[in-house]
Structures are given as C-alpha cells and as structure tokens.
Amino acid sequence: MSSDVEKTQKTVSNRTMDIVVALIFMALAVVVMADSWRVGARWAADGPQAGYFPFYIGLIMFIASVGTMVQNLITKTPDLTNFVDREPFMQVLKVLVPTIVYAVLITLIGIYVASVIFIAFFMWWLGKYKLPIILPVAIGVPLALFVMFEVWFLVPLPKGPLETAFGY
Amino acid sequence: MEALTSLIGGFSVLADPMNIVYMFVGIALGVLIGVLPGLGGANGVAILLPLTFSMSPVSAIIMLSSIYWGALFGGAITSILFNIPGEPWSVATTFDGHPMAQKGKAGEALTGAFTGSFIGAFFAVLLITFLAPVIAKFALQFGPAEFFAVYLLTFCSFVGMGRESPFKVLAAMTLGFALAAVGIDTVTGQLRMTFGSVELLRGFDFLVAVIGLFGVGEILLTMEEGLAFKGKSAKINPKVVFQTWARLPAYWAGMLRSAIVGCWMGITPGGATPASFMSYGLAKKFSKNGKNFGKGELEGVVMPEVAAHAAGTSALLPMLTLGIPGSPTAAVLLGGLLIWGLQPGPLLFVEQKDFVWGLIASIYLGNIAGLIVVLTTVPLFAAILRIPFSVIAPIILVICAVGAYTVHNAGLDIAVMLVFGVVGYVFKKLDYPLAPLVLALVLGDMAESSFRQAMLVSQGHLSIFWSNPLVGSIVTLALVMLFWPAISAIKARMTKGTRHAAAE
Numbered sequence: 001m002s003s004d005v006e007k008t009q010k011t012v013s014n015r016t017m018d019i020v021v022a023l024i025f026m027a028l029a030v031v032v033m034a035d036s037w038r039v040g041a042r043w044a045a046d047g048p049q050a051g052y053f054p055f056y057i058g059l060i061m062f063i064a065s066v067g068t069m070v071q072n073l074i075t076k077t078p079d080l081t082n083f084v085d086r087e088p089f090m091q092v093l094k095v096l097v098p099t100i101v102y103a104v105l106i107t108l109i110g111i112y113v114a115s116v117i118f119i120a121f122f123m124w125w126l127g128k129y130k131l132p133i134i135l136p137v138a139i140g141v142p143l144a145l146f147v148m149f150e151v152w153f154l155v156p157l158p159k160g161p162l163e164t165a166f167g168y
Numbered sequence: 169m170e171a172l173t174s175l176i177g178g179f180s181v182l183a184d185p186m187n188i189v190y191m192f193v194g195i196a197l198g199v200l201i202g203v204l205p206g207l208g209g210a211n212g213v214a215i216l217l218p219l220t221f222s223m224s225p226v227s228a229i230i231m232l233s234s235i236y237w238g239a240l241f242g243g244a245i246t247s248i249l250f251n252i253p254g255e256p257w258s259v260a261t262t263f264d265g266h267p268m269a270q271k272g273k274a275g276e277a278l279t280g281a282f283t284g285s286f287i288g289a290f291f292a293v294l295l296i297t298f299l300a301p302v303i304a305k306f307a308l309q310f311g312p313a314e315f316f317a318v319y320l321l322t323f324c325s326f327v328g329m330g331r332e333s334p335f336k337v338l339a340a341m342t343l344g345f346a347l348a349a350v351g352i353d354t355v356t357g358q359l360r361m362t363f364g365s366v367e368l369l370r371g372f373d374f375l376v377a378v379i380g381l382f383g384v385g386e387i388l389l390t391m392e393e394g395l396a397f398k399g400k401s402a403k404i405n406p407k408v409v410f411q412t413w414a415r416l417p418a419y420w421a422g423m424l425r426s427a428i429v430g431c432w433m434g435i436t437p438g439g440a441t442p443a444s445f446m447s448y449g450l451a452k453k454f455s456k457n458g459k460n461f462g463k464g465e466l467e468g469v470v471m472p473e474v475a476a477h478a479a480g481t482s483a484l485l486p487m488l489t490l491g492i493p494g495s496p497t498a499a500v501l502l503g504g505l506l507i508w509g510l511q512p513g514p515l516l517f518v519e520q521k522d523f524v525w526g527l528i529a530s531i532y533l534g535n536i537a538g539l540i541v542v543l544t545t546v547p548l549f550a551a552i553l554r555i556p557f558s559v560i561a562p563i564i565l566v567i568c569a570v571g572a573y574t575v576h577n578a579g580l581d582i583a584v585m586l587v588f589g590v591v592g593y594v595f596k597k598l599d600y601p602l603a604p605l606v607l608a609l610v611l612g613d614m615a616e617s618s619f620r621q622a623m624l625v626s627q628g629h630l631s632i633f634w635s636n637p638l639v640g641s642i643v644t645l646a647l648v649m650l651f652w653p654a655i656s657a658i659k660a661r662m663t664k665g666t667r668h669a670a671a672e
Binding site: 014017018021022025028029031032035036039040043047048049050051052053054057058060061063064065067068071083084088089091092094095096099100102103106107111115118119122123126127129137141142145149153154155156157158 | 218219221222333334335336338339342343345346349353355356358359360361363384387388391392393556558559561562563565566567569570573574577579582583586589590593594597598600616619620623624628
C-alpha cells in the first residue's frame with residue numbers, strides 16, 4: 001500500500017477536507033448571524049426586522065455544519081482516501097491559474113484581446129499546438145463573439161484600447 | 169376541455185415563423201451544450217439569457233426552453249458513444265448504452281435513447297397540459313402562509329430525498345439563502361451583509377453562480393480526470409431507426425412506470441438525475457432480461473432516458489403554476505421570467521395566457537423537432553467531441569466569462585464566477601449538492617417575503633402554519649421530509665436487532 005508512487009500523490013484526506021469545509025461553513029454562519037443581529041433579528045412593532053430570517057438561516061447552517069464535523073470526528077470508518085491526487089491537482093491548477101490571469105486581463109485590455117491571448121496560450125501550453133492551428137481558433141472565436149454580441153444582439157462587452165482604436 | 173382550447177391558442181402563437189426558427193436554433197444550441205463538458209442545461213441557459221432581453225418574452229422562453237430540451241437529448245450522445253455522461257442525468261444511460269456501442273449497436277442505443285427521451289417528455293407535457301391549469305386555479309387561493317409552506321416542502325424534500333448527507337444538503341441550502349439575503353432588504357431597505365462594500369449592494373446574482381458552479385466547476389473536474397475522448401463512431405440510418413422503433417412497444421409497461429417515476433421526481437424537486445437511476449433500478453428488477461443489464465440491453469438505455477426527460481419536462485409544472493422550479497435549469501428559466509417582467513405563479517395562467525400556452529405548445533413541437541434534429545445530426549455532434557479538450561476548454565471558459573459579464577455588465581462578476589467555480593469543484597468532490605444551493609439562491613427573496621408576510625398576519629405566531637388543513641398538511645409533510653433521514657435511521661436501528669441488515 002505504501003509504495004513511493006502513492007506517497008508522492010498524497011495530499012489531504014477527504015475527511016480533513018470535510019472538516020475544513022465544515023469549519024468554513026461555521027465561520028460563515030457566525031458572520032451571517034452577527035450581521036443579522038446587527039440589523040435586528042427580533043420582532044419590531046411593525047413586524048419582523050430585516051435580520052429575522054437570515055439569522056435563523058445562519059443558525060441552521062451552523063448546526064448542520066457542526067453535524068457534518070461531528071460525523072467526521074466520531075465515525076469509526078473515516079474516509080481517509082485522498083481528496084485529490086497531486087498530479088490531477090496540478091492539472092486543475094494549470095486551468096485555474098491562467099483563468100484567474102484571464103479574468104484580470106479582461107478588466108485591463110477588454111474581453112476580446114484577452115480571449116485571443118487566453119485561448120492561444122492554453123492551446124500552446126497544454127495542447128502543444130503549432131501556430132497555424134492556434135491562430136485561426138484564437139482569433140476566430142473572439143471575432144465570432146464580437147459579431148454576435150456587439151453587432152447582432154447589441155450587447156456591449158468590456159473593450160480595451162484596441163477596440164477604441166477601431167472606433168468601437 | 170378548456171385546456172385543449174387554450175392549447176390550440178398556444179399553437180397559434182407558434183404560427184409566427186420566427187418562433188419556429190428560434191425553436192430550431194435553441195434545440196441545436198441545446199444539443200451542442202449537452203454534448204460539451206462544462207456546459208449544461210442550467211449554465212447554458214444562464215449564459216444565453218442576457219441575449220434574450222431584447223426579444224419578446226414568448227420568443228425568448230421558446231428559445232431557452234428549446235435549449236433545455238436540446239441539452240436533455242444531447243446528454244445521451246456522449247454517454248453512449250464516449251461513456252462520458254454529458255449531463256448528470258445521463259449517467260444511468262452509460263450503463264447499457266456504452267456496452268451497446270462497443271458491440272457495434274450504437275445506432276440502436278442512440279435511437280432507443282432519443283425515442284425514450286421523447287416519450288418521457290411527451291408524457292410529462294400531457295400532464296402539464298391538463299394538470300397545470302387545475303393547480304394554478306387552486307393555487308390562486310393561496311396566501312403567504314400556503315406559499316411559504318410549499319417553499320418549505322420544496323426545500324425539505326431535498327433533505328428527505330437526496331442521496332447526500334442531510335447535514336450537507338442543509339449547509340448548501342442555507343448558503344444559498346444567505347447569499348440571496350446579501351444586499352438591500354426589499355422590505356425595510358436596510359443593508360444586509362454588505363460590510364460597507366458598494367459591489368455587494370447588488371447582491372449575488374444566481375445566474376453568475378450557476379455559470380460558475382456548473383460551468384467552471386465542471387471544467388476543473390474534467391481537467392482533474394484528464395479526459396481523453398475516445399469514442400465509438402455513430403452510424404444511424406433509417407433502417408436501424410425503424411428496427412429499433414419496432415422493438416419499443418414491447419416495453420410499454422416499463423416506459424409508463426419510468427414516466428411516472430420521472431414526473432413525480434420532476435414535480436417534487438428530486439430532479440432528473442435520481443429519477444433516471446431509480447427508473448434504471450426498477451427496470452432491472454422487473455425486466456425479464458434484468459440479469460443482462462449492464463451488458464448492453466436496449467431496455468436499460470430507454471428506461472433512464474424516459475424518466476430523465478419526464479422529470480426534466482415536468483419540472484416546469486411547479487415553476488409555471490406555483491413559481492417554484494423543480495430543477496436548476498427550471499430555476500434559471502424562472503429567473504428569466506422575472507427579468508422579462510413576468511411574475512411566475514398562478515396568476516400567469518390568468519394574465520399571460522399567450523405566454524403560458526405558447527410555451528406549453530412549444531414543448532410539444534420542440535420535442536418532435538428535437539427528436540428529428542438529433543436523429544439526423546448525431547455524427548456531426550459526435551465529431552465536435554473529437555476536438556481535443558485543450559481547444560474546447562479555453563473556448564468554454566471564454567463563453568462562461570462572457571455570460572457572467574453580460575448578466576449585469578459588471579467585470580467583478582467574472583471574479584465571482586471563478587470563486588463559485590472553485591466552490592463548485594470542492595462541493596462536487598465532497599458530495600455537497602448544488603441544486604438546493606441554486607434553488608435557495610433563486611427563491612431566497614420570495615421564500616423570505618412570504619414567510620414575513622405570514623408572520624405579519626399572525627403577529628409572529630408560528631401557529632399560522634397549522635391554521636387550516638391545507639397549510640397544516642403541507643407543513644407537516646415538509647417536516648416529515650426534513651426529518652426523514654433521522655426517522656429512517658431510527659427505523660433501521662430498531663430492525664437491526666431482528667434482521668442483520670446494515671443500516672445506511
């Protein structure tokens with residue numbers, strides 16, 4: 001069972017993740033309850049106050065998460081299998097990190113140019129494609145979106161300096 | 169036969185050729201969405217919703233609901249040819265569908281699945297046609313207490329009927345309610361949970377959440393599994409289609425059973441996914457060929473598809489009549505109604521006859537059109553699946569980002585979408601259900617205001633929820649649902665002494 005391959009793949013167990021997520025839920029529930037209490041979670045002369053309903057929502061969330069956590073702590077058969085193996089996790093990051101960069105790029109240079117860069121980078125980095133295949137896809141898709149949104153349906157998308165230069 | 173005359177009126181709405189065009193566009197897009205990983209009925213409709221703001225509501229709902237039908241059909245293609253369920257409700261279709269494809273009977277499996285889908289949907293739409301006006305008329309007498317009771321039943325059903333841990337269902341659901349409460353309180357105008365941030369004033373839009381949870385989350389999951397699409401080729405010719413159709417009438421009893429299971433699960437928010445599994449299990453138990461299930465039995469392909477499509481279609485019944493969607497995709501359609509300025513609920517049947525009956529008529533036509541489209545274009549869609557993931561994934565992510573942005577023309581929503589994507593990924597891995605979260609996010613405001621109105625009427629006494637037999641029985645049923653996991657655990661423990669059955 002404890003071969004080298006499995007050791008290097010080890011990250012965190014499902015049980016640990018379950019407890020961590022339950023703790024996050026509990027923290028969130030406390031925030032919800034505290035803020036609801038601030039705006040008033042009781043009965044006013046004219047009916048329930050604004051925090052009345054969310055306060056109890058927070059309370060249920062808290063109790064449910066305590067339930068999940070206790071279940072994971074007292075169980076005789078804890079789920080100690082890996083939450084995610086190291087290598088697949090790297091794969092996930094390889095998508096997530098460029099996408100975060102893409103989201104930042106959109107606010108800087110507009111969605112169309114950012115999409116060209118994002119698709120091209122993705123195809124080059126993960127797909128190992130050559131330029132003659134990358135370019136038509138990377139330029140074609142944003143162009144199609146442009147025609148569909150700006151021209152056809154008249155829905156504006158975020159634009160940057162390049163589009164301004166073309167008069168949009 | 170008031171329903172029939174209304175239905176004929178609905179078909180006359182469809183006589184506008186543009187609506188027929190929208191229907192076919194919707195179905196083609198829907199099949200595409202159903203086939204692609206990361207795009208499904210719920211987020212596909214969510215992404216395209218902003219494009220319909222300038223259309224008339226009737227055209228818009230026809231196009232969007234056609235996308236939904238298309239996505240229901242499309243899920244079967246990937247399940248059978250690639251052993252990859254394009255949608256959660258087509259997981260059960262892979263059990264027998266893919267073995268059939270491996271034996272070279274892909275054409276039969278696909279025909280069986282599509283026809284099964286069609287039959288399920290047809291059964292459900294018949295039910296909608298005749299039941300919806302009755303329920304709507306009945307629901308016109310509902311007060312806030314009754315409405316809150318129905319909301320309560322909806323959410324408690326998730327706890328009682330879900331596969332997941334009841335604690336996790338509750339946590340996911342309350343997260344949805346809490347997110348729905350962020351922003352300006354509609355009654356008092358007070359700010360709730362904004363923490364001084366201007367961006368949070370708008371609150372969380374469920375469309376952005378849906379695109380993140382189902383779209384980005386799904387892409388991350390697919391990436392982790394490192395999918396390489398290796399599929400069987402699809403050959404469908406008229407001969408295979410007619411041969412398969414000739415075999416179907418023998419399954420009428422099973423199909424009826426699956427359709428009933430599907431409709432029940434669709435109206436109560438069990439949804440299409442459990443319906444398909446349940447129907448597969450029942451078919452395996454009752455069929456003469458039960459032991460061949462899993463090895464490529466046509467019956468095992470047809471039954472889950474009948475149930476999934478019946479559930480997917482009948483999910484519109486509570487949405488139209490009570491304003492309570494039975495599935496995440498129906499929830500997105502309901503969000504669409506609100507954006508187009510229509511108030512979902514029983515009054516829709518009185519005030520917006522054209523809209524309601526146009527929609528119902530389009531379900532009939534849409535499913536016939538869908539069946540024709542998928543039977544004729546399967547090879548085309550199967551070819552799309554052969555495009556490598558490293559090309560498809562960035563395109564889908566770009567489309568998701570565009571979709572999230574267009575909801576409110578807000579750049580921050582793209583970041584919110586990414587956060588929901590990560591949340592969706594972690595939730596999927598830890599078995600937190602996404603459907604209750606989405607439904608709570610959509611219905612949060614309405615559930616809360618009906619609760620507050622009911623409380624106002626009774627001056628804060630919970631006894632209003634047992635003030636008449638109707639509301640009392642709904643609330644009691646809801647509480648039974650809520651505590652069902654606990655009840656069944658106790659029952660299992662009591663019988664454990666006598667029998668050696670393991671408690672779940």
